Amino acid sequence: xxxxxxxxxxxxxxxxxxxxxxxxxxxxxxxxxxxxxxxxxxxxxxxxxxxxxxxxxxxxxxxxxxxxxxxxxxxxxxxxxxxxxxxxxxxxxxxxxxxxxxxxxxxxxxxxxxxxxxxxxxxxxxxxxxxxxxxxxxxxxxxxxxxxxxxxxxxxxxxxxxxxxxxxxxxxxxxxxxxxxxxxxxxxxxxxxxxxxxxxxxxxxxxxxxxxxxxxxxxxxxxxxxxxxxxxxxxxxxxxxxxxxxxxxxxxxxxxxxxxxxxxxxxxxxxxxxxxxxxxxxxxxxxxxxxxxxxxxxxxxxxxxxxxxxxxxxxxxxxxxxxxxxxxxxxxxxxxxxxxxxxxxxxxxxxxxxxxxxxxxxxxxxxxxxxxxxxxxxxxxxxxxxxxxxxxxxxxxxxxxxxxxxxxxxxxxxxxxxxxxxxxxxxxxxxxxxxxxxxxxxxxxxxxxxxxxxxxxxxxxxxxxxxxxxxxxxxxxxxxxxxxxxxxxxxxxxxxxxxxxxxxxxxxxxxxxxxxxxxxxxxxxxxxxxxxxxxxxxxxxxxxx
Numbered sequence: 001x002x003x004x005x006x007x008x009x010x011x012x013x014x015x016x017x018x019x020x021x022x023x024x025x026x027x028x029x030x031x032x033x034x035x036x037x038x039x040x041x042x043x044x045x046x047x048x049x050x051x052x053x054x055x056x057x058x059x060x061x062x063x064x065x066x067x068x069x070x071x072x073x074x075x076x077x078x079x080x081x082x083x084x085x086x087x088x089x090x091x092x093x094x095x096x097x098x099x100x101x102x103x104x105x106x107x108x109x110x111x112x113x114x115x116x117x118x119x120x121x122x123x124x125x126x127x128x129x130x131x132x133x134x135x136x137x138x139x140x141x142x143x144x145x146x147x148x149x150x151x152x153x154x155x156x157x158x159x160x161x162x163x164x165x166x167x168x169x170x171x172x173x174x175x176x177x178x179x180x181x182x183x184x185x186x187x188x189x190x191x192x193x194x195x196x197x198x199x200x201x202x203x204x205x206x207x208x209x210x211x212x213x214x215x216x217x218x219x220x221x222x223x224x225x226x227x228x229x230x231x232x233x234x235x236x237x238x239x240x241x242x243x244x245x246x247x248x249x250x251x252x253x254x255x256x257x258x259x260x261x262x263x264x265x266x267x268x269x270x271x272x273x274x275x276x277x278x279x280x281x282x283x284x285x286x287x288x289x290x291x292x293x294x295x296x297x298x299x300x301x302x303x304x305x306x307x308x309x310x311x312x313x314x315x316x317x318x319x320x321x322x323x324x325x326x327x328x329x330x331x332x333x334x335x336x337x338x339x340x341x342x343x344x345x346x347x348x349x350x351x352x353x354x355x356x357x358x359x360x361x362x363x364x365x366x367x368x369x370x371x372x373x374x375x376x377x378x379x380x381x382x383x384x385x386x387x388x389x390x391x392x393x394x395x396x397x398x399x400x401x402x403x404x405x406x407x408x409x410x411x412x413x414x415x416x417x418x419x420x421x422x423x424x425x426x427x428x429x430x431x432x433x434x435x436x437x438x439x440x441x442x443x444x445x446x447x448x449x450x451x452x453x454x455x456x457x458x459x460x461x462x463x464x465x466x467x468x469x470x471x472x473x474x475x476x477x478x479x480x481x482x483x484x485x486x487x488x489x490x491x492x493x494x495x496x497x498x499x500x501x502x503x504x505x506x507x508x509x510x511x512x513x514x515x516x517x518x519x520x521x522x523x524x525x526x527x528x529x530x531x532x533x534x535x536x537x538x539x540x541x542x543x544x545x
């Protein structure tokens with residue numbers, strides 16, 4: 001009795017609670033005991049208030065468990081590292097190991113164009129200089145094996161098809177693909193004959209290039225950067241040999257990435273504006289090594305983050321010859337919460353897809369890796385433009401005749417989000433995005449082109465008689481050093497949830513946390529009193545017996 005307050009009945013306990021609690025309105029249940037109408041009214045009012053309170057609680061908890069986020073934007077101004085810049089000359093190597101097959105492919109393309117359009121293109125389009133071939137040393141056996149075993153397939157000829165749409169005839173150009181048994185065939189068609197020829201050429205080109213070893217050391221044969229970049233300056237200072245890395249892309253040719261690591265203080269941007277950016281004078285001439293891989297003449301440029309694989313087919317843009325292009329960049333930083341608030345990854349270690357690229361995690365790198373893994377699993381070989389998983393080999397229709405049928409079906413599923421790659425590949429939790437704006441002007445001008453050519457000829461060995469069609473100038477600079485940071489934050493945090501619950505409790509009952517404790521005390525007293533009454537009843541029955 002010294003620890004628990006006893007009551008004679010539940011009525012006494014309830015009256016004591018109503019007279020002494022800090023919850024508003026409960027005292028009216030006792031004071032109006034003689035007036036049943038008022039008692040009923042206040043009882044209903046209190047019950048309705050309880051219902052409204054817990055309905056609001058349910059709404060708040062459902063919103064909290066949905067984990068919504070709010071975007072907060074802030075501006076920062078500070079010196080920052082210049083982004084990585086990748087440039088490609090759109091002129092891929094014609095490797096000597098597969099040069100004979102490429103010549104045969106050029107002849108097949110010539111015949112297909114003549115068949116479709118009646119145009120003889122041999123003299124203008126397919127003139128190849130053998131001196132431009134890249135030789136791979138120490139591979140005589142593989143070269144002989146390639147020449148003897150690989151044959152271009154004649155089963156994928158370009159055809160013109162017609163179909164009826166809305167009562168009208170529509171013509172398209174494409175080639176036929178079938179599965180391993182020769183069934184389930186479909187036509188890979190395009191409304192534009194140019195697109196169809198380019199895709200058909202690339203399809204055969206991948207089969208030819210699959211004959212090359214996976215790792216080719218072209219360091220003994222690679223072009224010097226001076227053959228492509230006639231002039232390079234950053235912040236008014238000449239670029240250094242350590243400022244770029246070279247690689248070869250099978251479609252976009254010889255490529256150079258400036259400031260790839262982003263660790264050299266030389267590339268720290270301290271001022272905005274054109275004079276403090278990266279200025280390049282580029283050779284934009286096509287040697288026509290492999291003319292049908294692309295119909296674009298110029299230079300491919302991509303601005304991206306450091307330690308990131310440049311996917312030029314998705315994010316690169318073209319620089320036109322004979323033009324001075326100024327590209328202003330502005331940086332945006334995006335920080336995502338991750339966890340319950342959204343799917344993102346910090347560095348890709350928690351992603352189920354094993355990346356095939358050695359650089360940092362990006363969404364495109366994950367999607368390409370995921371597609372390549374599925375391609376190897378479903379089709380038995382890998383897509384030539386993506387790195388290979390261990391133990392796999394690139395597709396070759398001499399070995400896998402139906403890989404094209406398998407590839408295009410898988411790619412359509414990926415494009416329509418029917419593969420689970422988009423579910424397995426989250427966005428990075430922290431990401432730097434670059435917005436670009438460009439302006440162009442003719443360069444060099446008619447009055448200055450003579451002395452510009454002379455200066456380039458004496459300094460870089462430039463030799464050309466064309467009219468501004470083989471050089472281009474590009475300047476990339478920060479428009480301003482302040483950048484916009486977009487951060488995700490919880491719309492309803494734990495503190496805000498408790499605050500909202502307290503506000504609702506005060507609104508409907510005008511009480512506080514201590515009032516909640518009083519209600520728990522009432523429940524405990526009710527439980528104890530019920531146990532005592534039950535014990536008392538059992539004891540009285542035993543006494544009567």
